[in-house]
Amino acid sequence: MGHTLTEKIIAAHLVQGEENVASSAEVWPGDLVEVAVDVVLANDITAPIAIREFETLGVERVFDRDRVVMVADHFAPNKDIKSAEQCLAMRQFARAQGLRHHFDVGRMGIEHVLLPEQGLVAPGDIVVGADSHTCTYGALGAFATGMGSTDIAVAMATGCVWLCVPETIRVVYHGRLRPWVGGKDLILYTIGHIGVSGALYKAIEFAGPVIDDLSMAGRFTMANMAIEAGGKAGLFAVDDRTLAYVDGRVSRPYHVYQADTDATYAQLIEIDVSQIEPQVALPHLPENVCPASQAGEVQIDQVVIGSCTNGRLEDLRVAAELLRGRRVHPDVRCIVIPGSQQVYLEALREGLIEAFIEAGAVVSTPTCGPCLGGHMGVLAAGERAVSTTNRNFRGRMGHPESEVYLAGPAVAAASAVAGHIASPEEVQQCN
Amino acid sequence: MQLTGRVWKYGDNVDTDVIIPARYLNVSTPEELARHCMEGIDPDFASAVQRGDIIVAGENFGCGSSREHAPLAIKESGIACVVAKSFARIFYRNAINIGLPILACAQAVEETEKGDQLTVDLRAGTITNLRTGRTYQTPPFPAFVMGIIQAGGLIPYTRERMANDQ
Numbered sequence: 001m002g003h004t005l006t007e008k009i010i011a012a013h014l015v016q017g018e019e020n021v022a023s024s025a026e027v028w029p030g031d032l033v034e035v036a037v038d039v040v041l042a043n044d045i046t047a048p049i050a051i052r053e054f055e056t057l058g059v060e061r062v063f064d065r066d067r068v069v070m071v072a073d074h075f076a077p078n079k080d081i082k083s084a085e086q087c088l089a090m091r092q093f094a095r096a097q098g099l100r101h102h103f104d105v106g107r108m109g110i111e112h113v114l115l116p117e118q119g120l121v122a123p124g125d126i127v128v129g130a131d132s133h134t135c136t137y138g139a140l141g142a143f144a145t146g147m148g149s150t151d152i153a154v155a156m157a158t159g160c161v162w163l164c165v166p167e168t169i170r171v172v173y174h175g176r177l178r179p180w181v182g183g184k185d186l187i188l189y190t191i192g193h194i195g196v197s198g199a200l201y202k203a204i205e206f207a208g209p210v211i212d213d214l215s216m217a218g219r220f221t222m223a224n225m226a227i228e229a230g231g232k233a234g235l236f237a238v239d240d241r242t243l244a245y246v247d248g249r250v251s252r253p254y255h256v257y258q259a260d261t262d263a264t265y266a267q268l269i270e271i272d273v274s275q276i277e278p279q280v281a282l283p284h285l286p287e288n289v290c291p292a293s294q295a296g297e298v299q300i301d302q303v304v305i306g307s308c309t310n311g312r313l314e315d316l317r318v319a320a321e322l323l324r325g326r327r328v329h330p331d332v333r334c335i336v337i338p339g340s341q342q343v344y345l346e347a348l349r350e351g352l353i354e355a356f357i358e359a360g361a362v363v364s365t366p367t368c369g370p371c372l373g374g375h376m377g378v379l380a381a382g383e384r385a386v387s388t389t390n391r392n393f394r395g396r397m398g399h400p401e402s403e404v405y406l407a408g409p410a411v412a413a414a415s416a417v418a419g420h421i422a423s424p425e426e427v428q429q430c431n
Numbered sequence: 432m433q434l435t436g437r438v439w440k441y442g443d444n445v446d447t448d449v450i451i452p453a454r455y456l457n458v459s460t461p462e463e464l465a466r467h468c469m470e471g472i473d474p475d476f477a478s479a480v481q482r483g484d485i486i487v488a489g490e491n492f493g494c495g496s497s498r499e500h501a502p503l504a505i506k507e508s509g510i511a512c513v514v515a516k517s518f519a520r521i522f523y524r525n526a527i528n529i530g531l532p533i534l535a536c537a538q539a540v541e542e543t544e545k546g547d548q549l550t551v552d553l554r555a556g557t558i559t560n561l562r563t564g565r566t567y568q569t570p571p572f573p574a575f576v577m578g579i580i581q582a583g584g585l586i587p588y589t590r591e592r593m594a595n596d597q
Contacts, residue, residue, distance in 0.1 A: 032575050048459045049499055056586050057593075075457055082457035132497040132521055148499035148525035154589050162575065196444055197491040201520050230491060232520055285444060372453035372496070393448040393495060395471045400452075 002260025003027075004168040005235050006203040009143040009257050010035055013126045015160050029167040029266070037067075038142075039121055040155045041129030043111055043368075044072045044083070046148075047090040050130055053153035062097050063159035069101040069120060070094050071111040074368045076104075079375035109340025109366045112136035112224060112308035117340055119249030123238045123256050128155050133308050133390065135226045139219035140246065141238035141256065143203075146227060166232045167266035168203045169194075173210035175274035180424040182318065183218030184310055184388065184408030186210070187225045188279040190271065192289030200230035202266060205259065210273050211236065216245045217314035221408075224309045225390050228286040278423055280386070281406035284394045292411045295421040302385040303334045303416040304397075305409055306364075307371045310388035311339025315409040316347045322413035322424055324355040329419030334361035335370065335377045361416065373398045386415040432532075432553035434511045435561070436485040440545040443489035445472065447496040447522065451504045459500065461507035468504040482509035485551065487543045489515065493522025499529065506531040512551050514558060516540050527576055528585035534558060539567040553580075 003011070003026070011027045013035040027033055040062075042050045047070055054062075062068045070090050075083035087104075094102035101120060108114065112133050115121050121137045127144035128134065130152040137144035147161065155161050171190060191198070204226050211219070219236050226234025236242070238256045246254075277291035305319045316338060328334040336356045338344035344366065347353050356363050370377030371389040379385055379398035384405065387397065392404035405421060414427040449471030451464055458464065469476035486505065492515035493501060502525045505513065513526065516537040526533045532553050539558045543549065548561040556569040572580060582588035 032573055045453075045456045046497065046499070049503075052459070053586050057590055059593075080457060086457060086459070130497055130499075132495065134497075146497040146521050148497050148502075148521060148528060150499060150528040150585050151524060154585055158589070158593075196494060197517065197519075200491065200517065227521075230494065230519060372448070372456075374453055374456075378454075391446075391448070391495060393446045393471075395452055396448050398454075400449075400471055 001264060002262035004263045004265065005141070005205055005237065005257060005259040006143055006166060006168055006233060008259065009124055009126060010163065010165055012255065012257065027165045029165050031165040032162060033165060034160050034162050035126055036160055037128050037155055038125035039067050039069060039127040040152060041069045041111060041115065041127065041131065041134060042152050043074050043131055044076055044087045044090055045074045046130030046152065048086045049149035050152040050156065051089060051093045053150045054156050057153065057157050059157040062156045065098045066100050068099055068156050069115065070099060071103045071108055071114060072105060073108055073110050073366065074372065075374050076108065076367060077365060107341065109343065110308045110311055110368055113311050113339030113343065116140060116220065117342055119246065119251060122246060122250045122252065122254035123242060124254050128152065128161050132227045133224050135231065135233050136220050136224040136308060138223035138226065138233050138235040139216060141236060141242055143233050143235065145233050166201055166203045168205055169199055169267040169269065170205045170207060170265040171269045171271060172208035173271050173273050174208055175210065175272040177210060177273055178277065180278050180410040181273070181276055182408050182410070183214060183221035185276060185279040186273065187222040188281050188286065188289050188406060189276050191225065191229045191286050194229055196228060196285050196287045197230040199226065202231055203233040203235060204229065204231045205235050207237065212239065215314055216241060217312040220312065221309055228390055278408060278411045280411055280421055281392055283392050283403040283405065286392060286406060292407060292421055293423040298384065298405065298421040300332060300386050300415055300420060301383040302377060302379065303332055303412050304337070304370050304377055304385060304387040304389060305412050306337025306339060307368065307389040308339065309390045310409050311337060311343065313343050313346050315388065316343070316352050319409040319413040320352040320355045322410060322417065322427060323359040323361065326359055326417045328360035328416045331419050332416050334416040335364060336361050337364045337369065338366055340366050370397055372396065386412050386421060388412050433550065434483065435548060435550040436483040436511050437481065438485050438487050438543055438545055438547045438549055439476065440543065441472065441486065441488040444491045444494055445488050446494045447498050447501040450493065450501040451498065456498060456500055461503045464500050464504035465507035468508040477508060480508050480510065483511045484509060485549050486510050486513045487540055488513070489540060490517045492518050494519035497521045499525045502526045502529055502531045514539055527579055530584040534569045536567050536569045
């Protein structure tokens, strides 16, 4: 009987000889195992607790200063004194430990845009991060999963974590994508189909001809939101597109694993994308999905285009295509946040930033900021936002009585112009 | 490991943003976090919760962010145990790792109301509703996870292991 991609990667990382650990080189769903990790990640919100717990452990040095990564992205540039102190604590720890990959303002980006871009994650890796969207790196054929700060503290000290080997759901996408439909629409549609706990404790493997043709940016977007279906990880098979992406970025050796053709899946889901329109997730769960064209007359106050979900150059290109030569609706604040300094620079060189500013949007330095109601676009009571971020929980972007509608960059840009939730076609027809 | 407490009851998909809204994540001390515990779903909770109380909730409790601030806030607020139909996986790990007792039992949740008194025996994995007199059995934790629980969390567990290795 064959193995899934997740099982292959975990089996290759087993720490042998420990008690309670499977002794063979094979693992199966349900096995509790200890694995060596390739990369450990924390940010300015989660690192302070991880550092505190690390110090409680009484360990002097991190297991490998090249493999512990820290990024100041959530409340940075520092939004207030307390945030400044959290960033300072992380900075001091990074310096004391000699961490090679500590990203501060001016060099940082939103962590899950930044790490792949900088070549810090490779196919076949196991990555653990004190951020739930660590699953983004599944786009590179890595097993990447979010954990809490205490798990990360132990991983920083030992280079190991315990895991329960998950079952895998395989989702296969067939058909032909309609105009303006991208990775965000596919993953929102999928979450709408299986629900916010549909993949609880499980890994998701995304596959099929549509995935073969999907850009890396689209794959990052989909893997990123595996957690919104409760998933432990969301993975893609490594192909030529993946290898082209990591070529010139990843400088260390890595191994490409492939799922066996006779692997056992907990569930097999087939989706015909030909019928999928640009999607929107209504408040207050990512599973409340409908086509943007059927969202009804929903007036909005703000649009956010960015985040670890949709802050890549390809996302900004889509948004610029709709915003160029048009104006953001007078009742809407449109906030564009490139996911990294590199994305920002390339967007500038391509003229995208100019298009945003001329349309009446504001362009921010990279930050998670508004996605979690931190800063740079917090909502008041009763306000509504269309956002390319990943969560629309109650109060996520600010006041508990505010509302977030999740969408891809096309719907977000179209809505910014229309002043209400709009499909890209609606805005194009207005010309 | 037996405890008895009064029930706070919530529904499905109680997410980490309502347990501890992100605007409070610029601090990480348990005392400050506890002041805002459950604020996004129940503004009265933090001021009215009493030490030993129990949270009872539906499916997918703790979904969303990896923020350990969520179980830290719940534990520090005085909650002795969380009983839910199911837990989001990162929250599950975090709770075990920091020593916040959690039990999954759908039937107990169905038949429990706000204000009920529950007695929970963590070692036996039983939940008894003192109003109805019914007792529910939950599946035991895997031995490995029980080891972390018995050590008082992942840090003391790891410290013990590292001491044994040396």
